[in-house]
Amino acid sequence: MKKFPLHTKAATLLAALIFLFAACSQGRTDAGFPDMDSARLDELLKQSEGKPVVLCFWTTWCPACREEIPELAHSAKEYGDKVVFAAVSMDEKRDALETFFANKEPGVPVYLGDPALATRFQVTAIPHLVVFDRSGKPVFSRAGLFPKDMLSMILDKALEK
Numbered sequence: 001m002k003k004f005p006l007h008t009k010a011a012t013l014l015a016a017l018i019f020l021f022a023a024c025s026q027g028r029t030d031a032g033f034p035d036m037d038s039a040r041l042d043e044l045l046k047q048s049e050g051k052p053v054v055l056c057f058w059t060t061w062c063p064a065c066r067e068e069i070p071e072l073a074h075s076a077k078e079y080g081d082k083v084v085f086a087a088v089s090m091d092e093k094r095d096a097l098e099t100f101f102a103n104k105e106p107g108v109p110v111y112l113g114d115p116a117l118a119t120r121f122q123v124t125a126i127p128h129l130v131v132f133d134r135s136g137k138p139v140f141s142r143a144g145l146f147p148k149d150m151l152s153m154i155l156d157k158a159l160e161k
Helices: 006-032 040-046 063-082 094-100 115-120 148-160
Strands: 053-058 085-087 109-113 130-131 140-145
Touching: 040 053, 040 115, 053 063, 063 085, 063 148, 094 109, 109 115, 130 148, 140 148
Parallel strands: 053 085, 085 109
Antiparallel strands: 053 130, 130 140
C-alpha cells in the first residue's frame, strides 16, 4: 500500500469538506423554498385532509404582501396544528426569497410558485388568499390584505364545517 505525504492527505480532506459544504448549502436553499405547482399543492391538500388549508399568493416586492406574511405567521401560531398555512411567492427568482428572509423566519412554509398554479386559482392581483375546507375544496379565494382578525373570521368559519 502506497503512503501519501501528510500535505496530500490534508489537501484531499480539505477538498472533500469544501465539496460537502457546498452541496449541503445548496440543499438547504432548495429545501427552504421548494417549488409549489399543482401536483405539490394536491399532495399538500391530501396530507392535510381534515384540516383547513390557507394558501397565500404574494411577492417580496409588494407592500401589502409584506404586511400579509407576518399576519399569516401570527395566525399560524394562534391556530397551531388545526390549520395548515403556506405562502406561495410569485417572485421570478428564489434569490428574492433568500434576500427577503435573510434575517428573519417566515413563520409559515414558503414556496416558490408556478404561474400555472396562480392561473388555477385566477390570481390576478396580490396578495391573494385561497382557503380550502377540511376536504380540500376551495371555499374562499380573494385578492387583498387580510389582517389577522379578518383571517380569523374566515378560518373560524372553515373550522365549523
